Amino acid sequence: MIGSFKTIRPLPPALQKVAIEELNEVPSRVESDIATLKEWLQKQPHICACLENQFLLSFLRGSKFSLEKAKQKIDRFYSLQAAIPEVFNEHRLADDPQVLEIIRMGVILRIPLDKEDTGPAVTIIRAGSYDLNKFKFQDILRVGSMFGEIMMLEDDNASVSGYVEIMDMSGVTGANLFALQPHLLSKFSAYADEAMPTRQKGIHFINVPKAFEIGFKSLLGWFPEKIKERLSVTADPEAIFEQVPKHYLPLEYGGSNGTMKDMATEMEAKLSSYRSYFEDCQHFGTNDKLREEPTNLNPEESHFGLDGSFRQLVID
Structure with a gap:
């Protein structure tokens, strides 16, 4: 299944219109945006991430094509998974x-x-x-x-x-x-x-x-x-x-x-x-000991602290 992510799946015309108008997507620039995000990830010693095109494109769309926000969201994606080991563990496999x-x-x-x-x-x-x-x-x-x-x-x-x-x-x-x-x-x-x-x-x-x-x-x-x-x-x-x-x-x-x-x-x-994808996921993640720059996960904007640990919410 991972192989099918290497190409960029074209959107149906109606959804493409929504992506352009609401997500700032520029179809002619999508490939270069993905390449830039992939190059950045390959230079981060603390992140081992999926590098398939469709995976990276989903984060670009989820960040309205802000490269900086996409970088931050991928970092959070793996960092916060580690903060919820009850869910993200060795049982997260297609044949479990x-x-x-x-x-x-x-x-x-x-x-x-x-x-x-x-x-x-x-x-x-x-x-x-x-x-x-x-x-x-x-x-x-x-x-x-x-x-x-x-x-x-x-x-x-x-x-x-x-x-x-x-x-x-x-x-x-x-x-x-x-x-x-x-x-x-x-x-x-x-x-x-x-x-x-x-x-x-x-x-x-x-x-x-x-x-x-x-x-x-x-x-x-x-x-x-x-x-x-x-x-x-x-x-x-x-x-x-x-x-x-x-x-x-x-x-x-x-x-x-x-x-x-x-x-x-x-x-x-x-x-x-998706068997191979979830097998690969067992090896993806972050290692803060190898992080070259302090995390840009602002604890004032997040329910997780700088170390990825969850902060108790204040309940009315």
Whole structure:
């Protein structure tokens, strides 16, 4: 799969227009921008990074083609992964049995869009659909992080228009909320906001049980402020149709796009095609002992300190 990243994938015309108007993309300059970013990375003794063109292009788009911001974001991408070892560890592989089992349960569903659609990519996360005695919240986040990277590498809607998450809270109990590990949720949300090149456009919680409204709202206090502004919470199951056209959804959500099992099968095949990428990821990262210049990760602007350790949020 890595070989397919060596070339630059052309955007569909409608998305190319969005990239030019909203991301400052200049098609004739993309190759030279990628080359400049790659040359910089090769000169950094403290970073071992993926150097494939499509990977680097996703960071340029996520930084609106500011080379300095793209450099900083790639540095953060690897530095902050090291700050969340519960998620980014040796189990983050395409053939890990636990990863495969979570995919087959349909806990996380990637919703395919039509080719001409210029809207954000869509992911559904079924928070109450896994066995708490068998899996920890960090295991679910690990699988989510893997598909987040697949999305940034191959989903043009995600790299240009961003993405939305539908958090389906059906079947969630007090035990589920307790298992969410708010501190870990906050760390991972900050990582997604500060380090991932795809822009999060919204998190929409649906089917939130009335009995847990108060406890759930207190949980939201753990999200970074920018992400809290993009949150919506409702008990209405049909609220999903306000975010995702019905024909994109699986039958179980009132749509006509196959079943959740069909989507899970496609996701497993997709993950398998990225086997070599995730094997390579085990060797990517940063080493601050080799860093020639102080990190430009401003602790006043980040939920992580200069050393990459997470700073506790102040909860109202």
